[in-house]
Amino acid sequence: MVEVGVLLLMAVFALLAIHSVLLRLAVIYLAIFSLLAAFLYLLHAAPELAIAEGVIGSGLVTLLYLSALKRYRVYTIGFVGGEESRKLTDRYISEVEDSATLARIKDFFQRREFEPQVVFVSRSLEDVLSDPHYDLVISETPHGMIIYGRQDSYAMVELELMFRMQGAGSGIEFVRYAREEAQ
Amino acid sequence: MTGPESSIIRVVVGLLYPFILLLGFYVIINGHYTPGGGFQGGSILASLFIARYVVFPVEDIDSEILHLAQRFVLSLLLLGPVVLLFTGGVHAHPDYRAAYLTLMDILIGVQVGFGLGVAVLRFAFFKGVGESWRF
Incomplete structure (x- = not known):
């Protein structure tokens, strides 16, 4: 039940990230998407992958995108x-x-x-x-x-x-x- | 290149900085007991490099030295199993297995952290080609 909810939320945030006009907003939606994916890994009893997904998906990549957006005027x-x-x-x-x-x-x-x-x-x-x-x-x-x-x-x-x-x-x-x- | 810094981001990241560092080392050192390990902890440490750049974009870390250190750690990482594992040293002394795993985790963590850090610093301070034009 929780899994279905998380999967639906992931779909919602993926669509939001694609369709948002402002790039900064899209980056934040992607970070939430990754966080939900990490939670899903945890539900499937894979905490190692959850940590990797949480750190890289919502931490490293978000910061990398934000530092790239610093150049975007x-x-x-x-x-x-x-x-x-x-x-x-x-x-x-x-x-x-x-x-x-x-x-x-x-x-x-x-x-x-x-x-x-x-x-x-x-x-x-x-x-x-x-x-x-x-x-x-x-x-x-x-x-x-x-x-x-x-x-x-x-x-x-x-x-x-x-x-x-x-x-x-x-x-x-x-x-x-x-x-x-x-x- | 960049505008004035936001004091909200500066204060919040400055406050979180030591805790992220601690979490990174915790994940690396406890890698063989708890979820996590060298790669995950190393990524946490690498995210500090980027957080630092986002808050305080000054080029005061020489990425050449970092790259050299990363290659040195990589050679140690390849040398470790050859010397300790393939000669049967760790199998002969099962008490040292945890120490061996921790050592490998630390090496992988430093390797991944420095490697991603070098990639990020090169990306962030890449001057680009040609003049930027004013719109």
């Missing part, structure tokens, strides 16, 4: 809300997270093997723009969104092209700034 997108929504409530954040524009920007970076990470900031726009941690800054205005990117960033050119070619870029403006001037 995270693209940090800062999101500055409009004046009236400075307070950043949960409802506002989930509304923005579900919006089509942000989904398209995230999809754009995922297709190019970058991990987009959206950070909601309650600081002023100038403050965020001068912060070197953000690769891209999106600011919401009553008319739409303004996307700020570095002058020498390739991503800005391609993002602009994508929005222009696919249309529906109403209210989206692109502003480039030089890093030196902003500081």
